[in-house]
Amino acid sequence: xxxYLTTDVTGDLKQDITELLVAxxxxxxxxxxxxxxxxxxxxxxxxxxxxxxxxxxxLLHDISVIIPNEExxxxxxxxxxxxxxxxxxxxxxxxxxxxxxxxxxxxxxxNKEITGAIECHTTLRANPTTLDLILFIADKIQWDQADSPPxxxxxxxxxxxxxxxxxxxxxxxxxxxGVLVKHTWAVEAQLWLEHKxx
Numbered sequence: 001x002x003x004y005l006t007t008d009v010t011g012d013l014k015q016d017i018t019e020l021l022v023a024x025x026x027x028x029x030x031x032x033x034x035x036x037x038x039x040x041x042x043x044x045x046x047x048x049x050x051x052x053x054x055x056x057x058x059l060l061h062d063i064s065v066i067i068p069n070e071e072x073x074x075x076x077x078x079x080x081x082x083x084x085x086x087x088x089x090x091x092x093x094x095x096x097x098x099x100x101x102x103x104x105x106x107x108x109x110x111n112k113e114i115t116g117a118i119e120c121h122t123t124l125r126a127n128p129t130t131l132d133l134i135l136f137i138a139d140k141i142q143w144d145q146a147d148s149p150p151x152x153x154x155x156x157x158x159x160x161x162x163x164x165x166x167x168x169x170x171x172x173x174x175x176x177x178g179v180l181v182k183h184t185w186a187v188e189a190q191l192w193l194e195h196k197x198x
Contacts, residue, residue, distance in 0.1 A: 001105040004066055009107060016107070017059050024066040032144040033059050039138035047130055047163065057117045057135045060107060062144075064098035072098060086183040093183055096122045124167055124189035133163040140170050168193040 021030040037058025044054035100119040103109040117135040158169035
């Protein structure tokens with residue numbers, strides 16, 4: 001993983017991720033990551049978690065965007081990770097798992113709450129932690145596209161009820177769009193969340 005680093009890691013995480021992403025010409029992802037970090041920090045305060053957890057997870061959640069799409073499956077397999085069919089068809093999804101690896105190996109993040117949330121921030125998973133839910137939702141609120149997210153009003157309304165309600169709202173919305181392939185973790189998350197409301 002360290003082979004992808006272009007600069008020394010100084011310990012100033014915001015500066016380090018910004019410089020790295022800009023070096024790979026992903027300044028837009030750097031901006032998105034800072035916005036997600038700030039949103040996750042706000043949600044951590046709201047839901048009683050250390051705000052540094054959300055901020056750190058947000059900064060690092062997309063760091064592996066620097067790894068070319070065509071290298072992701074083989075790289076995951078080199079770490080003895082099982083790659084599911086959805087990830088083989090859409091290797092972009094693997095960035096959540098590779099970002100976790102980069103957080104650990106390149107940025108020495110040892111907090112498993114933080115690395116676990118990074119690992120599932122795109123798809124979520126069954127039985128998520130509070131930080132899993134926070135990062136998942138923060139990433140959707142601070143969308144990485146130019147226009148406003150079409151689901152945002154409904155997501156924010158659901159968030160008034162709970163993190164779980166907001167997460168279920170987004171997954172239902174996503175699947176209703178006719179995604180190319182449903183990731184196993186997202187399907188399991190949807191079922192788990194539905195059972196929470198039975």
